[in-house]
Amino acid sequence: GRFDSVSVCFSKGLGAPVGSALCGPRELIERARRWRKMVGGGLRQAGLLAAAASHALDHHVNRLADDHALAQRLAQGLAAIEGLTVRSAQTNIVFVDVANGRGPDLLAHLERQGVLATGLIGLRFVTHLGVDAAGIERALAAVRGFFGQAPSGQAPRPSGTAVY
Known part of the structure; x- marks a missing residue:
């Protein structure tokens, strides 16, 4: 393929309050998780935000x-x-x-x-x-x-x- 990773933002056009997903090879995702924790990007009880992102994907992509x-x-x-x-x-x-x-x-x-x-x-x-x-x-x-x-x-x- 032409890319090693893809980042998808759930806010902006999709209308979720916050959030994004990073997709790529396992090694890349493991490094990204480590960096996220090192720079304070951990988030507890993120299920509500995940639900908003899921709703955005289910209802706002076509628009x-x-x-x-x-x-x-x-x-x-x-x-x-x-x-x-x-x-x-x-x-x-x-x-x-x-x-x-x-x-x-x-x-x-x-x-x-x-x-x-x-x-x-x-x-x-x-x-x-x-x-x-x-x-x-x-x-x-x-x-x-x-x-x-x-x-x-x-x-x-x-x-x-x-x-x-």
């Missing part, structure tokens, strides 16, 4: 395609905004470069609008179980607002104008 479709919608919308360059959107993660060093200011603006992303110059947006189509549109509206751009076919609103 990952929804996250990928929403990420594509986000990427298309962001690509249409002057000042942004979409680098990648192959799964539920969208990487975007922000022109003129405005990434930190955009992040702060988005956070005030209730939209979370990470990064500085290159930003990372992630769709997941808690993001729906309305959330994508809200995120795009917040980014357009930062750059003073209206959605296609609409004139920009004058600054300082409240919309009710």
